[in-house]
Amino acid sequence: MTRSVDIAVIGSGFGAGPAALRSAQAGATVAVIEEGQRYDTRPGAVAFQQTQSDLNYLLELWRLSLGFDWTSSTASLAITARGLGGGSLIYSMVSLRAPSFVFDDPVWPAEIDRAELDPYYSRAEEQLGVVQVSWTGNRPDDDWKMASKRDAAFAIACEQADMSCDPVPVAVNQNCGNLGWCSTGCVRHGKSSVDLQYLQTAEDLGAVMVLGTRVETIEPAGLAAGRRWRLRTVRTADQGADEILADTVVVAGGAIGSPVVLQQSAGTLGHGISPQCGRNLSRGGDLMIPVVLPEDFESRFGIEMLEQLPGKIIGSCSFQHLFEPPPGFDDSWQPFIIQPMMVLPLLSTIMVADPDGITSDGGDMRAFGLGHKHLMQQWGTRLLHLGIMGVDGMDGTVTAGPAGTGTISFGLAPETKSLFAGARAAAAHMMNSIGGQALPSWDQIRGDSFTIHPLGTCRMAESVDLGVIDHLGRVYRSDGVVYDGLYVMDASTYSSPIAVNTSLTAAAISERATEHLLAAL
Amino acid sequence: MIEVDRRRFLLAVLAAGGVGAIGVTSTTGCAPKPTLADARSSLIGLWDAIVPGTHNGVVEDRLADGRPAPGATDAGVMEWMESGVGTLPPPLDYITDWFLRAWAADLDLWADTFHPPFEGAPTFGALPLGPTFAERGRQYKIMLMQGLFDGILDLKYFGAVTLAKLAFYCDFRSDTQGTPRVGGPYIGFPGAVGTAVNPNFTYARPFGTADARLTATPGGLVAVP
Numbered sequence: 152m153t154r155s156v157d158i159a160v161i162g163s164g165f166g167a168g169p170a171a172l173r174s175a176q177a178g179a180t181v182a183v184i185e186e187g188q189r190y191d192t193r194p195g196a197v198a199f200q201q202t203q204s205d206l207n208y209l210l211e212l213w214r215l216s217l218g219f220d221w222t223s224s225t226a227s228l229a230i231t232a233r234g235l236g237g238g239s240l241i242y243s244m245v246s247l248r249a250p251s252f253v254f255d256d257p258v259w260p261a262e263i264d265r266a267e268l269d270p271y272y273s274r275a276e277e278q279l280g281v282v283q284v285s286w287t288g289n290r291p292d293d294d295w296k297m298a299s300k301r302d303a304a305f306a307i308a309c310e311q312a313d314m315s316c317d318p319v320p321v322a323v324n325q326n327c328g329n330l331g332w333c334s335t336g337c338v339r340h341g342k343s344s345v346d347l348q349y350l351q352t353a354e355d356l357g358a359v360m361v362l363g364t365r366v367e368t369i370e371p372a373g374l375a376a377g378r379r380w381r382l383r384t385v386r387t388a389d390q391g392a393d394e395i396l397a398d399t400v401v402v403a404g405g406a407i408g409s410p411v412v413l414q415q416s417a418g419t420l421g422h423g424i425s426p427q428c429g430r431n432l433s434r435g436g437d438l439m440i441p442v443v444l445p446e447d448f449e450s451r452f453g454i455e456m457l458e459q460l461p462g463k464i465i466g467s468c469s470f471q472h473l474f475e476p477p478p479g480f481d482d483s484w485q486p487f488i489i490q491p492m493m494v495l496p497l498l499s500t501i502m503v504a505d506p507d508g509i510t511s512d513g514g515d516m517r518a519f520g521l522g523h524k525h526l527m528q529q530w531g532t533r534l535l536h537l538g539i540m541g542v543d544g545m546d547g548t549v550t551a552g553p554a555g556t557g558t559i560s561f562g563l564a565p566e567t568k569s570l571f572a573g574a575r576a577a578a579a580h581m582m583n584s585i586g587g588q589a590l591p592s593w594d595q596i597r598g599d600s601f602t603i604h605p606l607g608t609c610r611m612a613e614s615v616d617l618g619v620i621d622h623l624g625r626v627y628r629s630d631g632v633v634y635d636g637l638y639v640m641d642a643s644t645y646s647s648p649i650a651v652n653t654s655l656t657a658a659a660i661s662e663r664a665t666e667h668l669l670a671a672l
Numbered sequence: 673m674i675e676v677d678r679r680r681f682l683l684a685v686l687a688a689g690g691v692g693a694i695g696v697t698s699t700t701g702c703a704p705k706p707t708l709a710d711a712r713s714s715l716i717g718l719w720d721a722i723v724p725g726t727h728n729g730v731v732e733d734r735l736a737d738g739r740p741a742p743g744a745t746d747a748g749v750m751e752w753m754e755s756g757v758g759t760l761p762p763p764l765d766y767i768t769d770w771f772l773r774a775w776a777a778d779l780d781l782w783a784d785t786f787h788p789p790f791e792g793a794p795t796f797g798a799l800p801l802g803p804t805f806a807e808r809g810r811q812y813k814i815m816l817m818q819g820l821f822d823g824i825l826d827l828k829y830f831g832a833v834t835l836a837k838l839a840f841y842c843d844f845r846s847d848t849q850g851t852p853r854v855g856g857p858y859i860g861f862p863g864a865v866g867t868a869v870n871p872n873f874t875y876a877r878p879f880g881t882a883d884a885r886l887t888a889t890p891g892g893l894v895a896v897p
Contacts, residue, residue: 248889250896276891283893286878297874306880315883320893328869454875461873470883470896651896 152393154361155378156180157672159397161366161412164237165657166403166641168349169275173665175356179672182395183350183358186365186387186555187211187233190240190336191346193354199336212240212336216407216549218560225598227547227561229434229605231405235360236346238405241334242654243464244321244342245490246281248272249649249656250473252486253542256647258612260622263646268659271666275658276320280343284318284466295327295341299462300454304444304535305491306467307452312584314471314577319490321463322348322654331493333464345658361395363387365555366404366412369637370419372396379636385555399636399668402626403661406432406605406643407549407557413609413619413626413639414551420637423629425619428609432547432559433648435604436487436570438539438592439494440578441503443530445586464493465538472541473650477577485570486650487541489577494536502593503534533587539574540604542648543567547600549608561600604653609643620644624664640664 157179160167167183174181188211189196200208212234218227232241251265282296286303298318309316327341340347354360364384372381378396386393402409410429417424448454469489476484494502544564552558571594578589594600612618615627624640625633640661642653649656887897 246893248895273890276889276893281891281893286874287876290876291869291871294869294871294874297876298879299873300875303875303879310880314881316880317882317886317894320889320895329873330870331873461870467880470886473896474883474885 153396154182154359154394155396156182156359157397158182158399158401159184159380159382159395160401160403161382162237162402162404162408162641163235163350163360164232164239164345164403164405164641165654166405166639166644166661167237167401168239168345168353169278169658169661170401170403170638170640170665170668171358172278172349172353172356173662173669175353175358177669177672179669181353181358182361182397183235183353184361184364184366184382184384184395185235185237186363187235188362189235189346189360191235191344191351192340193351199338209335214407216557216559218558220560223598225600227559228599228601229407229557229559230601230603231407231605234346235350235362236344237403239342239344239346239654240336242342242344243333243490243492243652244323245465245468245652246276246279246320246322246655247468247651248659249651250486253647253649258610258617258646260611260613260646262622263611268656268663271659271662272655274662275655279322279345279348279655279658280324281320281322281655283320284463286318294329295323295325296321298466299329299331299493301462301491301493301535302467304448304454305469305537307454308444308581308585308587309469309471312581314469314581316467316469318466319468321466323463327463329462331461331464333493334495366395367415367555368419369400369402369412369416371421397636399672400638401624401665401668402609402637402639403641405641406608407559409639409641409643410549410608410619411551411555411557415555420628420634422632422634425615425627425629427612427615427617428619429549429551431545431607431610432549432561432605433543433545433607433645434547434561434567434600434602435606435653436485436539436541436543436567436648436650437602437604438541438571438574438594439492439502440537440539440575440592441590442535442537442578442582443588443590444533444535446533448533448585448587462493465490467491472573472577477573478580479576480569480573484573485542485566487539487570487574487577488651489574490538490540492536492538502536503530503590537578539570540652541570541574541650543570545607545648547602547605549605559605561602563600604642606642606645606648606653609639610646611644612646618646623667624660638664638668 158170158174158181160171160174160181160183163171163183163185171181171183190199190212212232214231214233216229216231220226232238234240248269249265254264284296284298284302285293286298288294288297290297302318306316322343323341324343325341326339327337328339330337330339332338333342337344350358350360363386365387366382366384368383370381370383372378376396379398380396380400382395382397382400384393384395402412404412413424413428417428445451467490471489472484473486473488476482544562544566546562546564546567548560549557550560571592575589575592581587582589609619609626610617611620611622611624613621615629615631618627620626620639621633624638624644626637626639627633640657642657644660645653645656885897887895889895
């Protein structure tokens with residue numbers, strides 16, 4: 152089957168939503184091509200399951216991109232999402248504008264800075280329905296936008312360490328029941344996701360959602376086809392299409408998916424692509440540091456019961472170390488934020504280990520087993536996971552693997568090492584201030600690298616030598632000229648890490664690029 | 673007691689090719705069986721230990737008459753495993769084939785032989801485990817093999833998730849048998865919570881110290897300048 156549209160959008164996440172909706176609002180015919188299935192409220196949608204007992208469900212919803220280094224016996228892992236709505240199906244809803252200083256990185260094109268993006272941030276915030284989390288409200292009417300007890304415990308720990316802590320803006324609506332299962336998809340649709348906030352409206356305006364379809368290559372369609380581009384696709388489900396013709400193609404498959412599509416198309420586009428495609432993969436500074444609050448935490452701070460799981464996945468943040476270095480570091484530190492995260496219980500139990508190792512009765516606390524069982528008995532609800540995001544060294548790569556997958560590999564650049572060291576120093580300082588304990592993180596236990604906020608693999612830059620696209624999202628040919636009608640709009644376009652959650656900036660950059668795209672039609 | 677560096681062990685097996693199986697056999701006394709059919713019952717037990725059967729969140733053990741509970745057969749476990757062996761690229765296909773055969777050949781011997789990474793500790797088979805873990809041929813071998821072989825067969829991550837799932841199954845088993853549970857209750861794991869609004873998640877009073885360096889968007893949202 153062949154489908155012909157004005158604008159084809161590859162992917163359906165934060166970059167794709169604005170491109171699809173604004174194009175449809177402008178009267179263009181639009182097709183959104185998504186490999187996964189539909190989880191929204193429309194007919195044919197699959198229901199979210201708030202359970203961990205069905206592994207197949209999670210593996211369908213989560214896309215795991217892997218790489219394994221046989222020399223060091225370590226792995227690189229990126230967790231993204233598959234389904235209409237992309238990463239918004241499993242994101243934490245935290246919607247922060249990128250700090251101004253990140254745009255000082257010289258790789259960003261001169262046209263892009265915070266002031267330039269601010270109007271587009273506002274547009275994205277309005278469309279996504281972002282609200283400000285608060286500590287208080289009129290219960291129960293305001294419960295859906297209030298911070299959790301997990302956030303309260305984190306704020307207390309920050310205060311004791313002379314660190315600031317603020318509630319964050321999140322994209323939720325009144326359906327939020329504070330169940331705390333946001334990363335497995337919200338069964339109440341209380342999470343304001345791209346499928347609900349952007350794509351349903353686009354669909355009402357005539358946009359077509361092509362599900363169960365993966366784009367293999369992009370190539371010139373030729374004059375006889377009547378369109379500029381031809382997308383070769385493969386079906387991943389029965390309802391897929393075989394070929395899509397479009398005048399304009401927006402690649403918005405995320406920082407793992409987009410470079411794979413472009414790399415696979417390097418030989419078919421006609422004029423090559425930048426050698427930077429797939430390089431500069433940043434983990435967004437992602438690091439998870441488990442910490443254990445002291446045993447007397449409840450009695451000292453008037454916390455009668457620490458219920459960690461209920462509540463939004465993240466409701467607060469310490470921005471302290473965006474502005475000043477952590478203890479023991481000078482002014483050249485790598486900036487980062489700290490957020491207390493709800494981690495799925497199944498992951499929480501296997502992500503922790505005791506650095507002291509062996510119990511007196513023979514249990515090994517460094518691995519899963521009897522010792523681990525003792526640990527969980529000992530720590531109980533005092534276990535917290537601190538999510539770090541910051542400016543790392545963009546030391547990873549993505550290469551196209553079999554069946555459209557991306558194989559990733561992270562290095563450990565000096566900037567990344569410094570970032571992680573600073574974050575651990577801050578976590579240790581926080582725990583020392585209250586008599587708690589900072590535990591080793593997964594990368595320390597196993598030597599692995601992971602990210603849930605990949606970015607930078609199709610970064611924008613002033614020239615093809617430095618980046619893959621220009622400031623409007625147009626893809627560079629290998630000779631430095633841009634392709635007509637071929638764009639990238641997602642977190643892969645960031646020229647540097649942004650030190651905060653990535654979703655809102657992806658939407659804002661897409662809002663801006665789409666505005667220019669439509670003006671040029 | 674034998675200590676194994678898993679990376680060196682794996683690389684040695686890879687480098688030695690077919691000889692690897694012999695080398696491992698001489699190390700462990702574990703003789704691979706010639707066909708997967710011979711290992712069928714052990715593999716069913718293995719899968720039954722990992723994967724909840726009919727998607728009801730509860731792993732069934734063997735039935736009273738000794739037959740495997742419905743979980744393994746209903747899920748088509750053996751067919752999945754056997755079909756998977758031949759589809760992985762080399763050298764993983766060989767390792768996988770060997771791995772499954774060796775595993776099935778003598779699960780208990782693995783557990784009774786190894787307890788890395790330190791000398792002097794009891795083997796997994798000798799640990800004072802609760803009934804769920806201590807049942808021979810079952811969960812503790814999975815933990816053992818996870819520790820030895822992470823990295824191949826995607827066990828490191830797919831397996832880690834599976835393993836955690838196993839932990840919560842063990843919770844269930846421990847709970848029903850009156851032994852201490854593993855993880856869930858101690859981190860506030862509420863089980864499947866359904867869709868009802870949670871009425872008790874906040875203290876509804878201010879906490880912490882706000883950062884005066886932050887600004888606000890025109891819409892009143894917290895923003896970094």
